[in-house]
């Protein structure tokens with residue numbers, strides 16, 4: 001029963017003098033400048049483990065994309081082309097890759113200024129490789145890339161980007177991917193595998209023949225035999241691929257709990273398999289696929305996801321680890337709060353349409369304020385090798401600025417901050433949190 005305060009207590013005016021409980025001592029300007037330079041240097045010099053990319057070593061053949069024609073044909077730029085050119089998608093797709101690149105270059109880099117994140121990125125790559133960043137055409141760049149040795153080029157680009165290791169996206173339903181793994185080649189020391197399985201969750205009817213085709217006894221109904229068959233299929237892939245985690249991109253309509261094949265596949269097949277192999281699952285939620293099919297890979301959009309479903313997954317599966325990235329800017333604060341409630345939830349990256357400096361800054365600031373250094377700030381999502389150069393340069397600049405503000409405030413409040421503490425924090429965000437999450441050795 002609520003105790004009612006006596007009248008006298010209630011009547012007495014509440015006399016609170018608001019005063020600064022902490023006397024902010026102004027930091028000397030040179031201390032601020034020193035701090036900013038220290039943070040800039042540490043963020044720039046800490047190698048990052050790029051936890052989600054679509055990059056592959058040369059042994060993956062046509063999946064391994066690099067060079068100017070791939071860079072300029074990035075699907076982000078294809079989408080931007082149609083806003084500044086009269087060409088229609090059908091006519092564009094009828095062109096060869098070089099003609100496509102020439103058209104994109106002329107339209108977005110010559111007839112217009114490369115102001116967008118994705119166009120400016122190509123400029124930064126050319127500059128960092130010592131090439132003319134503003135040529136009239138792609139002749140010089142094509143000659144440069146044609147003269148590169150693939151392996152040496154990978155080493156050079158990773159060094160420029162200060163990326164220590166690259167985590168791939170290995171779609172077990174992609175024929176090119178399956179062909180690679182069927183060759184049983186030795187793994188590349190700097191590229192790590194991830195078992196990507198979208199069709200299992202998003203389109204079982206399409207996935208079924210590919211699972212059955214590998215000799216597993218499965219049918220359309222998710223009966224006990226089929227659950228066992230899909231788990232054996234995944235076990236075989238895990239044995240071969242040794243993935244760091246399992247991953248799937250999900251539409252914003254993902255709801256849990258829900259009486260659906262998607263949720264049964266997740267709760268009866270995927271999550272138990274992850275537990276059996278001590279693997280985290282990465283759920284990348286918020287994609288509306290092909291809202292404009294004519295644009296192909298450039299035709300995807302986004303939607304607002306349901307964080308209560310994510311929280312209930314973390315609650316109901318406490319022995320699973322959820323590596324989560326959401327595509328809607330409006331979901332980011334909710335994701336931080338959910339991560340405060342569940343230690344088996346790891347927010348990561350500023351994904352896709354969020355990977356722009358203004359939004360990376362906003363998301364990183366609210367993550368630091370709510371989660372300290374207990375999150376993974378970024379991944380490149382690079383599809384073409386050289387993109388890690390600009391994607392990480394842009395992200396490092398935004399992340400460093402956020403850390404400067406927070407360290408400055410900490411010093412103002414009297415904390416005896418040291419460069420070693422900053423080094424430890426940045427290493428944790430760029431390397432340690434992920435290594436620990438997936439069980440890699442934490443150097």
Ligand code: HDL
Pocket residue numbers: 054169249284297300351352381383
């Ligand atoms: O599903 C994904 O992994 C996304 O990152 C898509 O590949 C998307 O097309 C992309 O390249 N985003 O950057």
Ligand code: ZN
Pocket residue numbers: 052053054169381
């Ligand atoms: Zn991706």
